[in-house]
Amino acid sequence: MIAVKDLHSYYGKSHILHGVSFELKEGELVSLLGRNGVGKSTTLKSLMGMVRPAEGSILFDGQELAGRRSHEIARLGIGYVPEERRIFRSLSVEENLLIGCKRSVDASREPWTLERVYETFPRLRERRGNKGIHLSGGEQQMLTVARTLMGNPRLILVDEPTEGLAPLIVTGVLEMLANVRRSGVTVLMVEQNFKAAVKLADRFYIMAKGQMVFEGDMAALLAAEEVRKNFLEV
Ligand SMILES: Nc1ncnc2c1ncn2[C@@H]1O[C@H](COP(=O)(O)OP(=O)(O)OP(=O)(O)O)[C@@H](O)[C@H]1O
Ligand SMILES: [Mg+2]
Secondary structure (H helix, E strand, C coil): CEEEEEEEEEECCEEEEEEEEEEECCCCEEEEECCCCCCHHHHHHHHCCCCCCCEEEEEECCEECCCCCHHHHHHCCEEEECCCCCCCCCCEHHHHHHHHCCCCCCCCCCCCCHHHHHHHCHHHHHCCCCEHHHCCHHHHHHHHHHHHHCCCCCEEEEECCCCCCCHHHHHHHHHHHHHHHHCCCEEEEEECCHHHHHHHCCEEEEEECCEEEEEECHHHHHHCHHHHHHHCCC
8 A cells, every 4th residue: 555665765965864774464463563763753754744754655555655745644534643642622513523533435335424433432422522641551552543534545544543641541642543444544653552462563674773674563572582682662
């Protein structure tokens, strides 16, 4: 579905991504792991056109994304959930969801509606009239993901969805992402929390200093003790 090849990105003169390459197949849930500051968020921002890659290629269904603007990339079917949860705090859950609503780019897929969101995430139905400001951290995260789904993406990029949440809430957020994948949306999830990621990802990539240093499934990751010791917080 998406093939990223030899991506280089900068902030001003700081060279952050040094030739990042990876791929996702349709329907996969893949986790991108790595320590603080290695370039995970920059990778997602480069895919979304929020950071303009200086070199390299991002093919999404054969179309080149590098050099395109964020809104165009979103329109092609990629949703982005940034690290800081961006909900409208003075609006209700339902109003937040309606703001995310966009027509589906792909007529062969069932579009997301309020009803479908509430069926998939019953907690949001219970809270539909509550203002964003009154939601817990976990509910805010769920709302951010659900609002992104209302844009009918085929792929969503989720940056550290479990950050700052209590362990019980983390379980709820992971279940929600498993539901998203089950609904047919491909998921790329950035995580620092290895224990969270390992529960639901099909495959893993690990980044260090702006490059991929590992790719493999759970068995490979569990076997790669040195890699985990050197490149993850465990
Ligand atoms: N807007 C910016 N301007 C300049 N440098 C930045 C900017 N954003 C990030 N950086 C730097 O780029 C590097 C990679 O940052 P990035 O946010 O991609 O890391 P990360 O892997 O997502 O880390 P974390 O786990 O802390 O979220 C870091 O050294 C960071 O300080
Ligand atoms: Mg980050």
